[in-house]
Amino acid sequence: MQSHLLWLGIAGHIIGFDTVLMQAWRIREPVMWLCEKITGNRKLLGMNLIGGVRRDIPAEIHDELLQVLARVEKETKQVINAIADDTTLRARCVDVGVLTPQQVIAYALLGPTARASGVGIDIRVDHPYAAYQELGCEVMVENGSDIWSRVLVRMRETLEAIRIIRDALRFMPSSPIIADIREPIPPGKVGLSSVEAPRGETHHFVITGEDSRPYRWKARAPTFQNLQGIPVMVAGEYIADVPIGLGSMDPCFSCTERLETVDVRTGQVRVYSKKELVELYRRRYEGK
C-alpha cells in the first residue's frame, strides 16, 4: 500500500508532475507513522523472526489504524478520480512503454507490470501463503499493456490492500505471536519461500549451516526479473519516454545491485569481484 503510493509519487515526479509526488507522499505518510508505532521503525521493520513476529499490534492503536486506513482510502480515491481524465498525464502514459502479453510471458515479467498486460499472476492467489487463503485477494488485471494500465493496476491494488488489512484486523485470532523454539536449527536444510512483494514475486532461498546460522542465502528480487523487459519496452520509443518506462516497473536498484563496467572506447566489459571492489574503494577513499 505505502509502496504503491510511493511509486505513484515517483512516477509523477519522473514525468514532471510534482503535484502528484507531493500529494501521494502526503497521503502515505500516516502509514509510515503507523509502521513506526507498531514496529519501531518506518522502514527496516525488523519484525520477522524464525517462528513468528516480535511485536504485537498494540490494542490502543487499533482505532488509529482504522482511521488511517479510512483516510488513505478516501484520499487515494480522490487522487485516482482527479488524475483519471488528466490529458497531460494520459499523453505521457497511454500507449507508451507497451509490453504485449506475449512479451511479458517471454521475459517472465512479474507483479503489476505483468498484471497491467493482462497476465494475472499473483503468488498470493496462485500459491497462497500466510493467511491469504482465508483473506483472499483480488488479482487486479488491466489489458492496456501500457504505463497508464500500470498506474491503474497499482491504484486498484492500493485499495485492495486496504481491504485486506481491514479484514485481517477483524479476523485476527488472539494467540502467541511467536513460537518458542529452543532447539538449534539443524545444518544442511534447505528452505525456499516466495511472497508477493509490491513489485512482483520475490524468492528467498536459504541453506542452513552450523551454529544455527545460514550457510547460503540467495534473494531474487522482482526488479531483477522485470529489468529484462526494459530493452523490448523502450525499443523504438522516444528517449524522453525511457525514464518513465523504466520507472513504470517500480525498479528497486538496491535489490538488484549487479555491476559491470563497460569501457566505451573498446567496448570491453568487466565484472569486478568483491575483493577487487573493496581494494578499489580502499585505494580511492582511504588512500591505501
Add this chain to the structure above:
Amino acid sequence: MIVSKLKEAKICFSNLRVTLPYPFGPGAEVGEGFRGKLKVDAEKCVGCGGCANVCPSRLIRFYDDGEQTRMEFILDRCTYCGRCAEVCPENAITMTQTFETATNDKTDLYIEQELYMLTCKRCGRCFETNNAIDRIPTQRMRRGRNFVGASMPHGAPEGGEPGK
C-alpha cells in the same frame, strides 16, 4: 482536462502545508518504541555475549585479553533492529530515540567498553565479569580463603563475620 485540474487543485488546497521546517526548526517526534541509536550501560553488562550472538550485522565483537574483555560496537553497520537490546539479560542495551546519526566522524558510531573479568581461583582463567559477581547477594562473603558463603543466610547482619 479542466475538471481534472480543478479536482487536483482542490486536493492541494484542502491540504495545505504539512512539512516541518526541519532542520532549521524542530522536527517530528518519534513514536514510542522507536528504535534509534543504541546505548550500552557498561555497569550493567555481564559480558555474556548474547548481543553479539544475535546481531544480524555482526557488529558487536568481543576480544579476550587476560583479565579484561574488550567489547566493541561498530555502529555504522547497525540496522537498528534492536535484537541486541531484546536479548540482553541485564537490559544493558537500550535503543534510544536518537535518529540523527549522520556524522563525518566515524568514531561517533563506535562504542568500546572494557569488562573486568574475575578469574577463577582454581584454574586462573577468566570466568565472570565483575559486574555479574557484584550482583550476587553473597558478595560480602567472598573475602579471604575460607569462602563458605553458601552456608550463610542472605540476611546476615552487617559486619557479621562470614564463614564462622
